[in-house]
Amino acid sequence: MKMVHIIAAGLAALGLTATASALEGDAHAPEKREWIFSGPFGTYADGDHGERYQLQRGLQVYQEVCASCHSLDLISFRNLGQAAGPFWDERFENPNDNTVVMQIAANYQIWDGPNDDGDMFQRPGIPADYFPAPFENEQMARAANAGALPPDLSLIVKARSHGADYIYALLTGYGEAPEGTDLSPGQYYNEYFTGGAIAMAAPISFDGQVEYADGTEATVEQMAEDVTVFLAWASDPHMEARKSMGLMVLLYLFVFAILVYLAYRQVWANVEH
Amino acid sequence: MSGPSTYEPKSGFTRWLDDRLPIIRLGWDSFVDFPTPRNLNYWWTFGGILAVFLMIQIISGIILAMHYVPHESMAFDSVERIRRDVNFGWMIQSMHANGAAFFFVAVYLHMFRGLYYGSYKAPREILWILGVVIYLLMMATAFMGYVLPWGQMSYWGAMVITNLIGALPFVGDAIREWLWGGFSVGQATLNRFFSLHYLLPFVIAGVVGLHIWALHVPGNGNPVGLDVRKGDSGKKDTLPFHPYYTVKDGFAIIVYLMVFATFVFFMPNVLGHADNFIEANPLSTPAHIVPEWYFLPFYAILRAVTFDIGPIDAKLGGVLAMFGAIAILFVLPWLDTSRVRSMRYRPLTRWFFIFFVLACLGLGWCGAKNPDDLVFVMGHDAEGHEVGFKFLWFGQLLTLYYFAYFLVILPIMGIIEKPKERPASIEAAVLGTDKS
Amino acid sequence: MTEHNGAPDGHGQEPSRRDFIYIAAGGAAAVGGGLVAWPFVDQMNPAADTLALGSIRVDVSQVSAGSEITVMWRGAPVFIRHRTEEEIADARDVDLSALPDEDARNENAGMEGAPAYDANRVLRPEFLIVKGNCTHLGCVPTSQETSQGGEYEAWYCPCHGSHYDKSARIRRGPAPENLPVPDYFFESETVVKLGLSGEEAANSGWAVA
Numbered sequence: 001m002k003m004v005h006i007i008a009a010g011l012a013a014l015g016l017t018a019t020a021s022a023l024e025g026d027a028h029a030p031e032k033r034e035w036i037f038s039g040p041f042g043t044y045a046d047g048d049h050g051e052r053y054q055l056q057r058g059l060q061v062y063q064e065v066c067a068s069c070h071s072l073d074l075i076s077f078r079n080l081g082q083a084a085g086p087f088w089d090e091r092f093e094n095p096n097d098n099t100v101v102m103q104i105a106a107n108y109q110i111w112d113g114p115n116d117d118g119d120m121f122q123r124p125g126i127p128a129d130y131f132p133a134p135f136e137n138e139q140m141a142r143a144a145n146a147g148a149l150p151p152d153l154s155l156i157v158k159a160r161s162h163g164a165d166y167i168y169a170l171l172t173g174y175g176e177a178p179e180g181t182d183l184s185p186g187q188y189y190n191e192y193f194t195g196g197a198i199a200m201a202a203p204i205s206f207d208g209q210v211e212y213a214d215g216t217e218a219t220v221e222q223m224a225e226d227v228t229v230f231l232a233w234a235s236d237p238h239m240e241a242r243k244s245m246g247l248m249v250l251l252y253l254f255v256f257a258i259l260v261y262l263a264y265r266q267v268w269a270n271v272e273h
Numbered sequence: 274m275s276g277p278s279t280y281e282p283k284s285g286f287t288r289w290l291d292d293r294l295p296i297i298r299l300g301w302d303s304f305v306d307f308p309t310p311r312n313l314n315y316w317w318t319f320g321g322i323l324a325v326f327l328m329i330q331i332i333s334g335i336i337l338a339m340h341y342v343p344h345e346s347m348a349f350d351s352v353e354r355i356r357r358d359v360n361f362g363w364m365i366q367s368m369h370a371n372g373a374a375f376f377f378v379a380v381y382l383h384m385f386r387g388l389y390y391g392s393y394k395a396p397r398e399i400l401w402i403l404g405v406v407i408y409l410l411m412m413a414t415a416f417m418g419y420v421l422p423w424g425q426m427s428y429w430g431a432m433v434i435t436n437l438i439g440a441l442p443f444v445g446d447a448i449r450e451w452l453w454g455g456f457s458v459g460q461a462t463l464n465r466f467f468s469l470h471y472l473l474p475f476v477i478a479g480v481v482g483l484h485i486w487a488l489h490v491p492g493n494g495n496p497v498g499l500d501v502r503k504g505d506s507g508k509k510d511t512l513p514f515h516p517y518y519t520v521k522d523g524f525a526i527i528v529y530l531m532v533f534a535t536f537v538f539f540m541p542n543v544l545g546h547a548d549n550f551i552e553a554n555p556l557s558t559p560a561h562i563v564p565e566w567y568f569l570p571f572y573a574i575l576r577a578v579t580f581d582i583g584p585i586d587a588k589l590g591g592v593l594a595m596f597g598a599i600a601i602l603f604v605l606p607w608l609d610t611s612r613v614r615s616m617r618y619r620p621l622t623r624w625f626f627i628f629f630v631l632a633c634l635g636l637g638w639c640g641a642k643n644p645d646d647l648v649f650v651m652g653h654d655a656e657g658h659e660v661g662f663k664f665l666w667f668g669q670l671l672t673l674y675y676f677a678y679f680l681v682i683l684p685i686m687g688i689i690e691k692p693k694e695r696p697a698s699i700e701a702a703v704l705g706t707d708k709s
Numbered sequence: 710m711t712e713h714n715g716a717p718d719g720h721g722q723e724p725s726r727r728d729f730i731y732i733a734a735g736g737a738a739a740v741g742g743g744l745v746a747w748p749f750v751d752q753m754n755p756a757a758d759t760l761a762l763g764s765i766r767v768d769v770s771q772v773s774a775g776s777e778i779t780v781m782w783r784g785a786p787v788f789i790r791h792r793t794e795e796e797i798a799d800a801r802d803v804d805l806s807a808l809p810d811e812d813a814r815n816e817n818a819g820m821e822g823a824p825a826y827d828a829n830r831v832l833r834p835e836f837l838i839v840k841g842n843c844t845h846l847g848c849v850p851t852s853q854e855t856s857q858g859g860e861y862e863a864w865y866c867p868c869h870g871s872h873y874d875k876s877a878r879i880r881r882g883p884a885p886e887n888l889p890v891p892d893y894f895f896e897s898e899t900v901v902k903l904g905l906s907g908e909e910a911a912n913s914g915w916a917v918a
Contacts, residue, residue, distance in 0.1 A: 040539055074353050078761045094906060096761050128761040151551075155353070158542060159550035194560070235550075238356070238363040245364070246538020252741060253534060257527040259734040264520045266727050271311065271512065272703055336752055358757040361748035 028191040030162050030169030043240050055086035057212050058230025061223050064210050065203050071133035074154035075234050077105035078127040084240040096127045146186040148199035157235040164232045171224040174202040279306045308511035309518050310495035312703050318525030319383040325526050326376040331474050333369040343467035345460045348423035349552040367541040373415050374544045375533050377567035391614030392494045398606040400487040405602045407480050414473040417466040424549030429562045431458045440588040497702045498614030510699035569640030570633050571595050577672040601679045608679050610687030618693040622686045629678045632671045639668035764904030782903050786841035797834045800827040800876040809879050815890040818910040827876040828918035830890050839877040845884040
């Protein structure tokens with residue numbers, strides 16, 4: 001049995017190194033927060049009947065604040081109405097028919113074409129369309145942002161160490177640069193950003209920057225949290241299905257393991273080993 | 274060890290088939306009435322676990338290939354489409370990515386078991402060598418598979434590993450360009466890696482067939498390392514594989530699958546790297562390029578050689594050390610001079626083995642760290658910077674031990690060590706009748 | 710020590726209990742195998758992005774009387790023709806016995822096997838909406854308006870010479886069936902929705918004339 005312990009200890013050490021290697025750069029490590037979606041039972045639902053008000057507010061923050069510079073390439077309007085999405089409504093099994101989603105989509109102008117004259121044209125969006133990007137290409141995005149490229153936000157929570165904790169910390173982490181920090185023009189100090197100098201000005205800077213449709217008070221912290229939850233959903237839209245299915249699978253395997261263990265005991269009952 | 278077949282076809286059809294293609298007989302003799310030592314412990318269940326994971330990887334991989342697009346501008350998005358739009362795609366993709374990690378965990382435990390119980394010794398040298406071949410094929414497959422999502426780590430991992438080939442004298446550059454199909458990792462590389470990533474698992478399955486064949490000639494080893502006795506007394510040393518070991522393996526497989534499911538459903542990205550959720554960009558390198566965890570020990574050995582050795586420069590030296598670390602496994606059966614298989618009866622070597630396992634884990638730790646990071650701080654220099662024991666030195670020390678274990682310790686210990694007294698037979702070991 | 714040479718069955722003091730455990734374990738394996746197979750099968754069904762385009766909305770307000778548009782739906786053409794009064798009259802002035810295919814070929818709920826009167830092929834007489842692949846071998850028929858309409862001045866399939874009339878019914882040539890009417894309804898005065906959910910299909914307004 002000694003070997004069991006040694007290898008178990010070794011595996012634990014490997015786990016430790018994995019977390020240790022995630023702590024990169026000289027940036028301040030973000031504080032670990034408790035999120036609505038944390039833990040094996042966490043979901044995005046916060047309403048009494050499974051509504052997802054926080055996701056809806058987060059979408060509003062994205063639309064009114066982030067979307068002027070950041071694209072959301074992988075998210076389509078229909079995603080907003082799919083199971084566990086911000087506007088999931090069981091009356092509309094096909095999110096394509098979700099009236100709220102259709103309305104949101106129609107508020108966007110989408111490039112299409114060419115038409116019969118060979119010209120590209122704009123039309124109102126439909127649920128199958130994707131969120132249009134604020135800039136046509138990377139070069140245009142850089143030119144409009146003093147050379148910095150605002151990253152696409154579809155996967156941002158997965159694409160950063162510490163995920164949602166990092167995004168929230170970054171959004172609320174702007175401050176005065178300490179003595180001796182080198183900031184070029186167009187750079188701002190954020191202790192959570194690697195190197196401290198970030199080209200994005202504090203995007204959420206004052207209370208009431210967004211007027212929430214549901215009447216929630218729009219403090220800076222509230223807006224930062226809401227948009228982070230929305231971006232977490234955008235990175236991992238099937239999280240709820242994943243967790244609920246995982247619980248069923250583990251439950252099944254647990255029962256199965258007991259049955260097979262009993263069978264094993266019975267098979268070996270008469271054999272010395 | 275496999276005596277005369279005990280299979281008796283019962284129906285007309287099976288008799289007819291048995292005369293033409295005795296496939297049921299083969300299955301019966303190999304997996305039902307196969308005489309298996311009665312004292313196998315749970316370390317012997319990893320073979321079955323590996324077979325299950327090879328199946329999981331092949332099935333989930335074939336499915337992913339139905340949706341994946343091997344094109345440099347579409348690969349990343351097509352993987353995201355699998356995760357977002359394909360029915361259960363999120364689950365199948367997570368199974369495949371985490372399945373690779375669990376495949377390696379199982380193969381490492383399987384290999385350490387073989388090292389501890391001397392499973393590589395006569396008459397199982399070919400069995401062991403086939404295992405090392407499988408391991409090499411697994412590494413190639415996993416490496417190419419990791420390139421396919423075409424994230425930043427995929428791209429830069431491929432760049433670093435293929436550049437290793439460039440360290441070879443004279444032919445390095447030509448081979449690297451041939452691997453790339455261009456002047457850098459690009460579309461041609463991605464497309465051929467996809468093709469080979471699809472092919473190699475079937476080659477692995479073939480070699481696994483040989484591995485099982487080579488296993489079934491001498492039969493399983495066992496924790497006491499004794500041969501099954503010849504003749505009728507041999508029956509007292511063994512049990513039929515079914516139901517005794519099918520049910521034991523089955524239980525172990527289910528427990529292992531529970532751990533696997535916990536990762537697949539509750540922490541699908543923990544073993545991955547955040548940078549791989551950023552699409553490959555040849556113009557920007559991630560801050561730290563690290564391979565997947567299962568390559569980290571070899572990565573540490575690669576980086577341990579920082580000095581020129583005669584005409585061999587440091588870069589080539591690192592590459593040779595890394596490949597040598599695997600190549601040495603091929604000759605292991607002839608490096609270990611002891612005639613005692615199981616470490617249970619080798620009081621000294623047993624400790625060297627335990628340190629060997631720790632060294633491998635330590636190398637993995639070094640592989641994950643920056644070589645200039647400190648294992649522990651010993652003080653501060655004049656400018657106030659911390660000084661201490663660098664991971665580079667730690668890695669070099671462990672690399673030295675890794676090679677010394679095979680090249681010095683095993684050959685010498687076999688000659689000077691006095692093994693403990695062993696039981697007379699497997700049966701005696703189980704019943705404890707003559708334990709001294 | 711000979712008991713290990715046989716299966717463990719038949720030794721028991723409690724045969725029912727030991728049998729139960731083997732059956733339960735075997736049953737659990739079978740159930741698990743069945744459940745795990747479903748995701749691997751279902752992944753080949755149309756994905757969410759494909760399904761999202763399984764129903765589309767078409768604005769027909771710009772299609773003037775006497776003209777038509779072709780829209781792509783589910784990877785194939787659909788003809789939407791705004792018919793004139795004369796065309797409607799022409800399409801309705803046909804005896805059922807003159808038709809090679811007397812079935813309306815209308816895919817809407819409740820229209821199975823309806824007779825091929827023009828009234829059974831349109832929801833609103835002025836808009837004829839049919840799938841645009843010839844029922845012979847799948848070619849796209851040409852239209853009277855843009856090139857060749859065939860003998861009935863409507864649609865003609867150039868591949869093997871099938872003639873369709875102003876209700877897109879087969880009249881002459883090898884095609885066995887009328888051009889099928891997809892499931893659709895008018896979501897508003899000017900918007901046609903192709904591809905209906907179950908509830909929409911029930912309230913789409915289709916009825917056999």
